[in-house]
Amino acid sequence: MxxxxxxxxxxxxMLLHLPIGMxxxxxxxxxRAWRKGDPPAPRFWVLLAAGCAAFTAxxxxxxxxxxxxxxxxxxxxxxxxxxxxxxGAILCAMLYSNVTRYRKMLLLSVAxxxxxxxxxxxxxxxxxxxxxxxxxxxxxxxxxxxxxRVSYERDIAPVLKAKCSKCHSASKQKGGxxxxxxxxxxxGGEDDGPAVNVGHPDGHPILERILLDLEDEDHMxxxxxxxxxxxxxxxxxxxxxxxxxFGPPLAAADAAAIQRLRDSLVHVQTISAESNELYIDFAxxxxxxxxxxxxELLMPIKDNIVELSLARAIQIDDGIMPLxxxxxRLEILSLVNTSITAASEAALKEIATVHxxxxxxxxxxxxxxxxxxxxxxxxxxxxNTECPVTGEMIDPKYTIVYQGEEIQFCCPNCPKxxxxxxxxYLGAK
Amino acid sequence: xxxxxxLLTRRHFFGLGAAGIGGLALDSLLGPDLLxxxxxxxxxxxxxxxxxxxxxxxxxxxxxxxxxxxDYKPGLQKYFNQELPESVRQGQRLTGMTSGQERFPVAxxxxxxxKYANNQDGVWLSELxxxxxxxxxxxxxxxxxxxxxxxxxxxxxxxxxxxxxxxRASFGSWMSYxxxxxxxxxxxxxxxxxxxxxxxxxxxxxxxxxGFLPSEHQGCKLRAGDDPVLxxxxxxxVSRDDRRKLLDLTNDLNEKEYQRNxxxxxxxRISQYEMAYRMQMSVPELTDISDEDDETLEMYGKxxxxxxxxxxxxxxxxxxxxxxxxxxxLFHRGWDQHNNLPNEIKGQTSAVDRAQAALVKDxxxxxxxDDTIILWAGEFGRSVYxxxxxxxxxxxxxxHPRCFSVWLAGGGIKPGIVYGKTxxxxxxxxxxxVSVHDLHATMLHCxxxxxxxxxxxxxxxxxxxxxxxxxxxxxxxK
Numbered sequence: 001m002x003x004x005x006x007x008x009x010x011x012x013x014m015l016l017h018l019p020i021g022m023x024x025x026x027x028x029x030x031x032r033a034w035r036k037g038d039p040p041a042p043r044f045w046v047l048l049a050a051g052c053a054a055f056t057a058x059x060x061x062x063x064x065x066x067x068x069x070x071x072x073x074x075x076x077x078x079x080x081x082x083x084x085x086x087x088g089a090i091l092c093a094m095l096y097s098n099v100t101r102y103r104k105m106l107l108l109s110v111a112x113x114x115x116x117x118x119x120x121x122x123x124x125x126x127x128x129x130x131x132x133x134x135x136x137x138x139x140x141x142x143x144x145x146x147x148x149r150v151s152y153e154r155d156i157a158p159v160l161k162a163k164c165s166k167c168h169s170a171s172k173q174k175g176g177x178x179x180x181x182x183x184x185x186x187x188g189g190e191d192d193g194p195a196v197n198v199g200h201p202d203g204h205p206i207l208e209r210i211l212l213d214l215e216d217e218d219h220m221x222x223x224x225x226x227x228x229x230x231x232x233x234x235x236x237x238x239x240x241x242x243x244x245x246f247g248p249p250l251a252a253a254d255a256a257a258i259q260r261l262r263d264s265l266v267h268v269q270t271i272s273a274e275s276n277e278l279y280i281d282f283a284x285x286x287x288x289x290x291x292x293x294x295x296e297l298l299m300p301i302k303d304n305i306v307e308l309s310l311a312r313a314i315q316i317d318d319g320i321m322p323l324x325x326x327x328x329r330l331e332i333l334s335l336v337n338t339s340i341t342a343a344s345e346a347a348l349k350e351i352a353t354v355h356x357x358x359x360x361x362x363x364x365x366x367x368x369x370x371x372x373x374x375x376x377x378x379x380x381x382x383x384n385t386e387c388p389v390t391g392e393m394i395d396p397k398y399t400i401v402y403q404g405e406e407i408q409f410c411c412p413n414c415p416k417x418x419x420x421x422x423x424x425y426l427g428a429k
Numbered sequence: 430x431x432x433x434x435x436l437l438t439r440r441h442f443f444g445l446g447a448a449g450i451g452g453l454a455l456d457s458l459l460g461p462d463l464l465x466x467x468x469x470x471x472x473x474x475x476x477x478x479x480x481x482x483x484x485x486x487x488x489x490x491x492x493x494x495x496x497x498x499x500d501y502k503p504g505l506q507k508y509f510n511q512e513l514p515e516s517v518r519q520g521q522r523l524t525g526m527t528s529g530q531e532r533f534p535v536a537x538x539x540x541x542x543x544k545y546a547n548n549q550d551g552v553w554l555s556e557l558x559x560x561x562x563x564x565x566x567x568x569x570x571x572x573x574x575x576x577x578x579x580x581x582x583x584x585x586x587x588x589x590x591x592x593x594x595x596x597r598a599s600f601g602s603w604m605s606y607x608x609x610x611x612x613x614x615x616x617x618x619x620x621x622x623x624x625x626x627x628x629x630x631x632x633x634x635x636x637x638x639x640g641f642l643p644s645e646h647q648g649c650k651l652r653a654g655d656d657p658v659l660x661x662x663x664x665x666x667v668s669r670d671d672r673r674k675l676l677d678l679t680n681d682l683n684e685k686e687y688q689r690n691x692x693x694x695x696x697x698r699i700s701q702y703e704m705a706y707r708m709q710m711s712v713p714e715l716t717d718i719s720d721e722d723d724e725t726l727e728m729y730g731k732x733x734x735x736x737x738x739x740x741x742x743x744x745x746x747x748x749x750x751x752x753x754x755x756x757x758x759l760f761h762r763g764w765d766q767h768n769n770l771p772n773e774i775k776g777q778t779s780a781v782d783r784a785q786a787a788l789v790k791d792x793x794x795x796x797x798x799d800d801t802i803i804l805w806a807g808e809f810g811r812s813v814y815x816x817x818x819x820x821x822x823x824x825x826x827x828x829h830p831r832c833f834s835v836w837l838a839g840g841g842i843k844p845g846i847v848y849g850k851t852x853x854x855x856x857x858x859x860x861x862x863v864s865v866h867d868l869h870a871t872m873l874h875c876x877x878x879x880x881x882x883x884x885x886x887x888x889x890x891x892x893x894x895x896x897x898x899x900x901x902x903x904x905x906x907k
Contacts, residue, residue, distance in 0.1 A: 243477070267613070269611075271877075272877060273477075334795075336751075355795060372563045381506055385821035393819070396508075406507075
């Protein structure tokens with residue numbers, strides 16, 4: 001019985017189109033009849049519409065009994081108005097004999113049905129489904145002036161909150177996953193591990209799930225739940241391709257300052273096509289630069305620098321530290337063969353990777369000529385490569401087994417000779 | 430039609446795209462100051478954040494034997510002098526040098542192997558490479574490389590340009606095109622060659638050519654001796670000032686020529702003249718090793734003092750890496766041991782072992798191994814059966830493309846691992862095959878490129894280093 005009921009529930013998405021069509025048609029028919037003073041539609045059609053509406057409302061109610069539906073505004077009102085439509089349609093049939101009341105009831109039912117349909121659509125297609133093309137138009141206008149890049153705070157967090165937090169936040173953690181703070185997002189869920197692959201353009205479990213077909217059972221948000229709009233999923237895609245940065249978006253470095261660096265033969269490179277973060281290398285002019293030159297050149301773009309090499313710049317010393325301290329994003333710094341001293345050691349600890357070979361801080365590092373541990377040694381144990389009788393090269397065709405060991409000979413005659421006095425020939429070997 | 434249109438060259442006509450891209454690439458190489466060009470756009474730029482900024486590629490020309498160096502097969506000893514089973518060879522084509530042989534007797538390696546601790550359960554390496562073995566925890570040994578070619582020339586061309594046919598751009602020139610140089614005073618792609626002890630094959634300059642890419646991306650060969658780059662020094666009686674004036678004038682004329690015909694090669698030429706001018710200063714500084722301390726020189730071994738030796742080239746490679754050069758290619762020749770392998774290979778390994786290990790360690794302590802990919806490879810492997818007479822202590826080995834070993838280190842490659850397996854005869858791959866295209870795709874990935882997107886339009890189609898092949902080998906990435 002419960003199986004049949006379940007089947008009944010699953011018919012809802014198909015059935016629901018019948019009452020919509022019929023009630024609308026009836027509505028139009030009665031409106032026209034009312035204006036012209038014609039009699040109402042034949043009773044048969046009113047009864048049929050009432051039956052379909054009631055059946056649909058019932059199947060919808062049954063579908064909701066299944067687990068996995070998240071209570072939200074759209075679902076709640078879809079259900080209320082749907083049931084109201086069912087009841088309204090039955091009342092229409094009951095009031096048929098009184099034309100005026102019947103027609104008023106019909107008007108009411110069509111109204112509730114339109115409401116129910118709207119919320120139903122919102123549930124499956126998302127809120128902005130209809131007006132999305134218009135929004136795009138507006139967005140295009142706005143992006144004439146390129147907006148700064150996607151920001152987690154501004155663009156991503158609100159989307160995750162709206163579309164995922166029902167199942168992935170403090171209240172509920174489907175799949176062991178929370179998506180409400182950067183920490184939780186990085187921590188990830190039970191199956192996929194970290195939900196984003198920070199610093200990489202691809203390999204983000206979140207994205208894989210979003211991009212799956214709606215029918216796929218791993219698709220997120222699950223089918224039947226409020227979906228991401230195209231715009232939202234584009235935003236998330238762009239953010240993930242940037243490597244899922246959680247910080248505020250970084251503005252491009254000052255072009256004039258970069259020009260000055262290039263004119264001074266300093267290598268300036270964005271760390272990827274999508275990024276405004278910079279890698280700066282003074283390789284070409286290392287021996288000529290000093291604290292002052294570097295400070296003047298880099299100060300205007302200090303926020304953008306993530307990798308910096310001052311290697312071999314012997315005139316660079318602790319005087320460079322005030323500049324270094326002002327680079328919030330600096331991750332990799334090479335001070336190899338500079339004159340930096342232990343005085344700067346503490347300040348340098350702030351940076352993830354610092355290379356200090358050939359400085360006072362790390363004057364020498366043994367080269368460990370042969371420092372690897374040998375775990376095991378192979379041995380060379382050829383059975384016998386020369387015939388024990390003649391000393392010629394063996395031929396594997398002439399092999400005998402003596403005391404459990406294979407012995408090979410050069411020709412068919414030697415084994416005979418060998419058997420005459422094995423000890424003698426083995427000794428010789 | 431006006432004069433200008435008539436003067437457009439055929440090259441311009443067929444290479445419209447090239448002019449634009451070549452010009453952009455050039456800007457970044459030269460710095461806009463030299464050409465008076467306004468907006469300097471870097472070369473293609475990386476597609477995502479790279480784990481490596483440069484490559485040092487040590488190519489062992491002639492193809493070293495995986496069986497005697499990397500692919501430990503103790504089980505072979507009991508097959509000594511037995512026929513290579515047909516079930517293993519499966520009718521595979523052989524070179525003309527052994528296809529006429531009556532027998533294909535199995536020749537186990539005469540060299541002892543030791544198992545060294547790495548980041549897995551250890552790696553077996555030959556006694557011939559004691560110093561290299563000390564890199565066990567840094568290196569990623571791939572035992573399952575394979576190639577399509579069976580002779581040196583096509584195999585080298587394949588390894589260096591991604592196809593067996595000549596005419597494509599080499600790996601280094603792709604890097605120069607894609608990344609430019611981190612040092613405006615040196616070329617982005619430098620090549621050094623050392624002569625080995627054994628049988629040497631021809632080594633064509635197109636292995637570091639730029640093919641269809643603008644020619645400033647070709648490798649620059651650094652020679653041994655006092656004149657590392659030919660014709661770089663001013664002739665007697667010409668001062669640097671005179672040279673500058675001459676260049677300014679020539680550049681003016683060339684730039685006029687460019688405005689007339691838009692041939693990107695004209696700009697390549699301007700850029701190469703300018704590069705040469707700056708190299709007059711930067712190259713002597715590069716090759717003068719008097720500022721190296723004794724401990725460092727000692728690491729590389731005494732050959733480091735012999736210009737043109739592999740050890741000397743290794744030290745130069747480190748100096749180049751330090752100075753921001755993108756692609757440093759070392760060739761060590763003489764690995765083609767068709768006979769007398771056990772004796773000749775010793776000469777080869779003793780020339781490279783200490784120096785290559787020193788190079789990796791030297792880079793590591795300077796923090797350069799983090800973002801430098803080291804690749805050590807030959808163009809194919811060698812056969813398990815002996816070419817010529819097999820004796821207890823001597824044998825030769827023929828070419829073998831179906832499996833061979835290469836190793837990588839640094840630059841985002843997973844350290845201390847072994848990837849891929851071969852069968853008991855080191856004849857076929859049994860696990861995780863890696864093609865040359867896969868290797869290229871993986872290295873490009875580390876360098877920040879999606880190999881499918883680093884392309885250049887030529888002869889009516891998009892050209893790529895990996896052509897239409899190649900998969901990134903994710904398991905060997907950090």
